[in-house]
Amino acid sequence: MALFDRKISATGKNTFGKPKLPSGQEGTSKFPVLTYGPTPKISVREWRLKVWGLVEEKIWSWDEFMKLPQTKLKADFHCVTHWSRFDDEWEGVMFKDLCAVLNVKSAAKYVMQHAYGGYTTNLPLQWMLDEDVILAHTFNGAPLPTDHGGPLRVFTPRRYAWKGAKWLNGLEFMSDDKPGFWEVNGYSNTADPWREERFW
């Protein structure tokens, strides 16, 4: 397969001081699509984002969501299937900025991301609050392609890419950890690319 037609080399450190290329990864200019099951096609008119659980429940429409503070983030993307992309520009709402307008209860320690189509993935709230976790709608200056999770996906630069749900439509705040889709199916719960936490 043509995934590594053009290998991209990367040396030195990334923005948070980790090797630009984690061990076991290869740089590519391609952006493969990795989706389990069919691709949900959601227009921004019908799109909603709901938060529930240990938080004051709230639902955003697209227009309301776009009024939240918008940020551009340059970051690298690491997939557990051994490819990495470098220096893409993502734009959207940082999770920490979204959290700032929520009433999260102090008992909330974990967050489950929910997507149209049923995909889920879990992370500690503390890790979701990392400064670079973004709910992204724009990729390199254009609307995020549907295949890659448009209208809105989560991107977690410090974790393997399965820790970001494409077609995000819900955030559940929880007191206890609960494994998401791939975590149930053998992927690591913590997913640190610099420790090669791929599977358990």
Ligand SMILES: Nc1nc2c(c(=O)[nH]1)N[C@H]1C(S)=C(S)[C@@H](COP(=O)(O)O)O[C@H]1N2
């Ligand atoms: N809703 C949803 N989100 C998902 C997935 C999925 O199947 N469904 N796959 C995950 C996996 S395993 C990876 S590697 C990345 C892939 O993102 P990409 O298709 O944009 O490369 O999305 C993650 N988010």
Ligand SMILES: [Mo]
């Ligand atoms: Mo993946």
